[in-house]
Amino acid sequence: MRSIPDHPNLRTHEHPLIAHKMRILRDVDTSPQTFRRVLGEIAGLMTYEALRDLPTTTCTVKTPIAECPAVRLAAPITIVPILRAGLGMTDGILDLVPEARVGHIGVQRDEDTKRPVEYYEKLPPDISDGPVLVVDPMLATGGSGAHAVGYLKERGCRQIRFLCLVAAPEGVQHMSESHPEVPVHAAVLDERLDERAYIVPGLGDAGDRTFGTL
Ligand code: PRP
Ligand code: URA
Secondary structure (H helix, E strand, O other), X not given: OEXXXXXXXXXXXXXXXXXXXXXXXXXXXXXXXXXXXXXXXXXXXXXXXXXXXXXXXXXXXXXXXXXXXXXXXXXXOEEEEXXXXXXXXXXXXXXXXXXXXXXXXEEEEOOOOOOEEEEEEEOOOOHHHOOEEEEOOEXXXXXXXXXXHHHHHHOOOOOEEEEEEEEOHHHHHHHHHHOOOOOEXXXXXXXXXXXXXXXXXXXXXXXXXXXXXX
């Protein structure tokens, strides 16, 4: 995991396996079937590092031989995928944290105004009791991510992390201005946005590539 001097809120994940899998995701010839699989795999690999500082409590466990000190996670974790594309990351994360709950927030970017439009929400009632991992493969203008995090903060969530695969500098900046206390984890920081607010070089429309709706 690496810190970027220009973006104190950003951590990039530069493991060779993640870089190798990012090449597959970026490739225009990758099928939706492979895209979905690899998206989940990268999300799982990143989660391992992004949750490194999860709070734990100490306890004891009785092995077949003797009692010994042990730890358990201090509070229930909630994964919050931003629909639709965030759904593609969820199973890969649940493989690692099967006890996590999953809350959903539906936010769609209006392609004319580039502003986020919310259309769905279903969260565990006690979501604010534990850490929350908001997931979306793309952080472009940052409008959707910042909107979802703002909504969760209104619901009382305080331990929020944001996990994406491709971040644009504009989106990282937007998150840092709106939610400076929220760490943003990205596999890669790309160059910029184009005139349609797509990330360059990016990987195209993550939702369409995940679900084959191109
Ligand atoms: C994509 C992506 C993010 C958002 C990023 O979703 O999955 O949610 O755009 O752009 P932003 O940072 O400029 O807000 P989209 O709105 O295309 O919806 P979809 O997942 O249903 O395809
Ligand atoms: N949403 C995507 O899916 N891709 C982008 O490059 C920007 C927004």
